[in-house]
Structures are given as structure tokens and as C-alpha cells.
Amino acid sequence: MEKSIVLENLNFGYDKKILNNINLEITRGEFIGIVGPNGAGKSTLLKIIIGQLKPNSGRVKILENNGKDKSIGYLKQMNIEVGVSFPITPLEIVMLNLYNQMGLMKVPNKKIKNMALNALSMVNLQEKAYYNYNNMSGGEQQRVLIAKELVKNSNILIFDEPTAGIDQDSKELLFNILDHLNKKHNITIIIVTHELEFSKKYFNRILKLENGELKDYSEVNIW
Ligand SMILES: Nc1ncnc2c1ncn2[C@@H]1O[C@H](COP(=O)(O)OP(=O)(O)OP(=O)(O)O)[C@@H](O)[C@H]1O
DSSP states (O other): OOEEEEEEEEEEESSSEEEEEEEEEEETTOEEEEEOOTTSSHHHHHHHHTTSSOOSEEEEEEOOOTTSOOOOEEEOTTTTTSOOSSOOOHHHHHHHHHHHHHOTTTSOHHHHHHHHHHHHHHTTOGGGTTSOGGGSOHHHHHHHHHHHHHTTTOSEEEEESTTTTOOHHHHHHHHHHHHHHHHHHOOEEEEEOSOHHHHGGGOSEEEEEETTEEEEOHHHHHO
């Protein structure tokens, strides 16, 4: 089995210790749910995996590249709350991310646009490509932000509570899209969630972070 992410003896603390000797191997194409009490360090762990925070000791290895860009698609907590103060369309949001990554003048506009439209179609939003993002529902906004990550051709997606604040139908749609991306495109997905009852059927593996330790929670939880 091809490894995707390996965490080795990770330790991290702000003023007090948060992660205590975490070891984890994630296989390519896994769909992982991470649960745990408030303040356990779930967001901190994700930030260490994406390289936003450096561990005090230990290593993070990202092994997937496969000719693709090595970037990880990451959605931080509470994106929906962060409004945009000017009118912008989903297409522009996704295109801007591509320009950011590829450099403004290097790629023809038409190609960028097609790549962005393709990413929006992967989250069922091709018909709303020209809407005003600010007038879209929380669930739709969340899907735009996922398209923004998908367009970078990442084969790892890491989302911190992506269903917080969106209605039940949007949650189902969001998870069905993620399920499709996981199964059909073999994208490795890690999701932090407080909504395990709803989401557990999608995960291959559930991990619980508590008291600095990360433990397999799949069996305990499912029955
Ligand atoms: N930048 C920071 N500086 C100092 N302490 C921090 C910082 N960020 C988080 N913490 C603390 O570290 C602990 C873990 O925070 P983290 O956000 O990782 O937890 P979490 O499990 O994601 O919580 P929640 O489920 O509430 O989102 C908390 O006690 C938090 O207050």
C-alpha cells in the first residue's frame, strides 16, 4: 500500500503540551475522520501536517507526489464566517488561487478559466460559477472553497470542521462530493469533525485525539 502521510514521534506544545509523541501512517486514498474534545489539539495537528506549524520534535512526511503538485488542499475552521467585503464570483475565487500558484502571466487565461470551471463542476457548482459569492449559502460557499483547493491538483485534502454551520442537506451533499473524490480520484482526505454520528459512514478510519494521544476510535465508535 502506498503511504501518503507519515507522522513520526510528533511532539508539540504552545505553553503547555498538546501533542505527545504522535505516530501515524496514512495510506493513499484513505478517508480519515479525526474527533476529540474541544481544545484537544485537532486543529493544531492539522496545522502541523500542512506545515503551518513546526513540531517541537518529530517528523511529518508527505509522500504523495506522483507527478502531481505536492501541495495539500487545506480548509481551515470557520471559513463561512469570514465574509468577503466586495463582490466576487466563485469562478474568480478559484482562478485567483491558480494564478497564485502558477504565476500571473505564465498560463493562458482560457486554460485557467477551464481548469477553474472543471474544479467547480467537481463540486456541482458549474452553474453558479458567475454568482455573487456573498449571496451563496454557507454550504455552497464551502463547496467553492473546496473547488479552490481542488484546482491545485492536490491529492491530499485536509478540512477542519467543514460542515460546521451548514444545513443537513448541504452536509450530505458535501460529504457525497468528498466521497466521490475519495473513491473515484483516490484523493486522501482527512477531516476533523464534531459530527461523527452523521459522518462516520464515510470514513475508512476514525481517530480520536485526547490528552495528547491519537488513538484508533473506529471500533469503539461504530458499535
Ligand atoms: N496560537 C496559539 N497559542 C497558544 N495556545 C493555542 C494557540 N492555538 C491553540 N491554542 C490552544 O491549544 C489547545 C488546542 O487547540 P486546538 O485549536 O488545536 O484544539 P481543537 O481540538 O481543534 O479544538 P476545537 O474542537 O475546539 O476546535 C487549546 O487549549 C487552545 O486554546
